[in-house]
Amino acid sequence: MSILDWARQVRLLHPNEWEVVLTPANLTTTVEALCANPRNHFTDMFGVEMGGERQLRLLFALDSEHGWLHLVVPVTGDSPHYTSLVEVCPATLWYEREVAEECGIIPSGHPGPLHLRLPDDWPEGVYPHGGGFSWQDKIPAVAPHPVELASAPDGIVDYPLGPVRSGVVESGHYLLRTAGEELVDMRLQLFYKHRGIEKRAEGCSLLHLPLIAERISGTSAFAHSLALCEAVERAAGIEAPPRARYLRTLFAELERLYNHHGYQADLCQATGLVVGQAQFDVLKERLLRLNARLAGHRYLFGLNVPGGLSRDLTDTERQVIDEELRFQRRTFTVLEELLFRSNSHIDRLERTGTLPPELALAWGAVGPVGRAAGVDRDLRRDHPYAAYAELDFAVPLETDGDALARARLRLEEVRQSFRLIDQILGSLPSSAVRVPPEACMVRPGVSALGWVESPRGEGVHWLSFGEQRQARRYRVRTGSFANWQTFPAAVPGHNILTDFPVIEQSFGLSFAGADR
Amino acid sequence: MVTFELLDEPDSSITEPSTALRRQIQHLFGRSLHIRHVDAGSCNGCESEIKLLTSPYYDIHRLGIFFTTTPRHADLLLVTGAITRAMVDPLQRTYAAMPEPRLVVATGACACDGGIFGRSCLTLGRLSAILPVDTYIPGCPPTPLALIHGLLLTLGRAEQRLHRQILAHHADGKA
Amino acid sequence: MELGWLLRGWRTGIVTTPYPTRPDPPPQGFRGRPQLDGERCRIDDGCTVCVEVCLPRALRLETVPNGLDRRLVLDLLPCIMCGLCVQACPTGALHMQSDGELAVRSPQDAQTIVPLEMEVSSDGHI
Structure with missing residues (x-):
């Protein structure tokens, strides 16, 4: 039985986006029921304060319905409580800490400390989103x-690494x-780099939100601005023109390509394969360099705008992409073969850093990390956005969950990106690339979701508007945030140096x- | 310890090196410079570009510039990001661990002057509030070529192209 | 295996930029930095469109230290090269340049200033 039949007061917000209002008392049973279906996935949890009223919001991806379900729990009082969901849904661990710290909604029975993302010298009781x-x-x-x-037991040594670590790293x-x-x-201990992006976006106009x-x-950058722009477009009830949807797909895949190449380069660096x-x-x-030529920016900044793209692709540029792609394909095939023939590289990846598939699923691993551990999900296929529904591509899957599986999976994704770009260049519709900015009318109080399969996993953006088309609350769940939770599970039993x-x-x- | 809130007023102990000293430093580091990079709250765009400096396309080693893992071997501190609250202390400690003379370069709009963040509840907004900055490399993110130019400028091996410009102004009918 | 990588490297050839010995210009249309043309700027007529669209406040109106006059400042340090000001400028006084050698030693060097002619006030100040 689908959850949508089971719950009674389901409201359709936008196509494929539903909302149910709950009380804190029946939250646990609802989440338990949702988690019982392996095709429902906990995606996000955050707190919202609007006009003095606070809400706890949970987001589930319903893969079989190709939709999203918001659970909205209005809470009252000075320090509102709800029963911690960690036992029924382990993936909520960090999210509950974030909500407690940034909105003041407390999970009773949470196993760990509640401090997570704010700096250590931040005063208690000051809630950025409260x-x-x-x-x-x-x-x-x-x-x-x-x-x-707790201090380490005898014979065990704590080795602190960071925040300033070796090499050019974050x-x-x-x-x-x-x-x-x-x-x-x-x-x-992450969050040294917490810049308060979501807080920064409050009160920003449609012109500035993509920046x-x-x-x-x-x-x-392109993936995240795409998710944001799709959220704005859903809130306004408009759709980007067909050509813009295809071009967005093209640029999103170009971004995936350079990221995946960078990933292999970093992995080669870690194994000492300098030529690779x-x-x-x-x-x-x-x-x-191709990006710089197409978009005027090496990382595709400034390209996405609500309602489409800020610039079109000329026929010459189309040919340039085509030529570059041919070079990339040719070289990539050679490099891939060389990688697999480099035993010094492959041996160090095999059975290293294994993320067990059952853990990956329970802890909500997403993107390439999840797919390398058997979590068969890809927003491009399961919740199509931009022009993915009209294009043909495969979603690679690995089940070993080790470093080699993650590397192999990304290699295969590169090949799929080549396929996608080929199709887009061959079937690019002709239309405008942008609807006029005046058409992006968002009413105060309206909210919407945008999502994207970024190179590092799914990014989900939720945006709520206030007066004058300004953002009132912006919430971003990135693929990296979801995957960091699973990272420590892959470490025990390995050598610290190699x-x-x-x-x-x-x-x-x-x-x-x-x-x- | 310097706490975040004390940093609102400019630190008077931060002074620019004199021209003579600067020339001496440039002479010392002119042909061999070791860089320690610290990310103080960037979006990873700057890191991506800095990493490419050692790739075949830019190969910064040919200019005698190297990245080092420890601040104790470093001549230059390359800082990116909007200086988040949590990174103030690690950044100052990294600087303190460097032997003198030492150079500091602010990289990218965030480190130069806050970028889109500026001075906020979670970011300090600019590197010059806590460390003496020798060179600013604007850009979001600065391209590898811009980074090379900035590093060579710091070493006295390149010309500064931009200078303060006060434009004559003649609006219609008022000229 | 080693031979394969060797061959690959040899095929790649030399890709290293000639910079700084020779220039290596970015592609056309690259957003290097905004440039301000004082002749075409209509700040005197009260046009502040560019200041309003600038998110990092790289374009701003400042009061000159004498406390009376104001000026328009384009500061490249916080500028994120988004180009919104160029799109917004009604007179074409702002345009995007592709040059990349932007590093400066002193924050003032990254500033372009348009002095603002004030209305003649009662005490005769301009």
Whole structure:
């Protein structure tokens, strides 16, 4: 029986987007019932404050209905409580901490500390999304109150790594617990880079929102601005013109290509295969230069606007893409073969950093990390957006869950991207690429969801509007955030010196995307 | 310890190096420079470009510039990002661990002057509020070529192209 | 196996940029930086469209230290090169340039300033 028949007061917000209002008392049973169906997936959980009223919102992806279900739980009082959902749905662990810290809605019975994303010197009781202050307000610092860990038992050594780590990498902190060279456990301390993007977006106009979305994760800029623009378009009840939908798909796949090349380069660096790194960097750089030529920006910033794209593709540019793609395809085939013949590389990936499939599913692993561990989901296929419904592509799947599976999966995804781009170039509809900005009329109080399969996993954006077409609340769940939760599970039993860098690179996660 | 809220007022202890000192530093580092990069809240765009500096297309080693893993071996601190609250302390500690003389370069719109974030409840908005900055490389993100130019400028091996410009202004009918 | 990589590297050839010995210009249409043309700017007529669309406040109206005059400042340091100001400018006083050598030693060097002619006030100040 579908959940949509089971729940009584289901309201259709937009096509494929439903909403049910619940009380805190019947939240647990509802989530339990939803999780019982393996085709329903917990996606996001956040708090909203509007006009003095607070809401706890959960989002589930209903894959068999190709739709999304919002569970809305209005809460009242100074410190509203609900029963922690971690037992019925483990993936909510970090989300509940975030809601508690940033909205003041407390999960009773939550197993861990509630402090997660805000800096250690942030005063308690100041809720960024609990209303009452703007992003520019100065919040005084208090004595730092970091999350304290139990000290290591005898014979076990805590090895802190970060936030400033070796190489040109993003900032994040790992606390590695080791017995000799063997890793026995680890704790993650991310969120050093928390810039408050969602808070920053409050009060921003439609003109500026894409600029903010692009900077959630610079290397997935197009994916995130696409999700945002789709959310705006759904809220306004309009659709981008056909040509814009195809071009968005094209650019999204170009972005996936350069990211996946960069991923292989990083993985080669971790295993010491310097020639492989150089070769994949060449492919990546060529695509970035192509981007610069097509969009005026190497990372495709400034291309997505609500209602379409800011610029069209000329026939010459189409040929340029075609030629570059032919080069990419040819070179990529050679490089892939060389990779698999490089035992020094493959041996270090095999059975390294295994994420068990049952854990991946329970903890909500998404994107390439999930698909490499048997989670057969891809928003491009299961919840088609842009022009994916009209194009033919396969979703590769691996079941081993190790670093090799993740690397192989991305190699296959590159080939599928080549296929997609070929199809798009061959069947590009002719129409305008943008509806006039005046058509993007969003009424105050309207909200909508946008989603995208970014190179690092699914990104889900929820946007609610206030007066004058300004954002009132912006919520972003990136693929990296979902996948970081699963990362520590892949670490125990491996060597800190030789395996850890490989595991880290094989997940290919972004700190910026997770920290926001 | 410097806390986040104390950083609103410009730190008077931060001074620019004198021209003579700067020339001496440039002489020291002119042909061999080691960089420590610190991400203080970027979107990963700057990191992606900085990483490409060592790729075959840019091969920054040919210019005698190298990336080092530890600040203790570093001559130059390359900072990206809008200086988030949580990164203020690690950034200052990294700087303190560097031997003198040391150079600091602000990379990208966020580190130069806040970019889209500016001074907010969670970001400091600009690197110059906590460290003496030698060179600013604007851009969002700066391209690898812009980064090379910025690094060479810091070493006195390139010309600065931009200068403060005060434009004569003649609006219609008022000229 | 090693031979395969070697061959691949040899086929790739030399791809390294000639920069800084010779220039390596970005492709046409690359958004390097906005440039302001004081002759065409209509700030005197009260046009502040560019200031309104600029998210990072790279374009802003400032009061000159004497406390009386104001000026339009284009500051490249916080500029994110989004090009919204160029699209918004009604007189074409702003346009995008593709050059990339933007590094400066001092924040002031990244500024372009258009002094704003004030109405003659009662005490004779311009």
